C-alpha cells in the first residue's frame with residue numbers, strides 16, 4: 669500500500685503531517701473535514717426526511733388512491 673493517502677472528501681493528496689499518536693489525517697484540510705461532516709449530517713437528515721415523507725404518503729393516501737391499488741383500473 670502507498671503510504672500517502674488522498675483526502676476522503678476532495679480526493680486531493682493529504683500533505684504529510686506526522687501525528688505523535690500515529691493517527692493519519694483523513695482529509696487534506698479542516699475545510700474538507702468540515703464539509704464531509706456536514707455532508708454526512710445532511711445525508712442522514714435527508715434519509716430521515718425521506719422516511720418521514722414515505723410514512724406521511726402512506727397515511728395521506730386518498731381512498732381513490734388506495735382503491736386504485738387494490739383494484740387496478742378503478
Ligand SMILES: [Zn+2]
Pocket residue numbers: 675676677678679680695696697700
Ligand atoms: Zn480535501
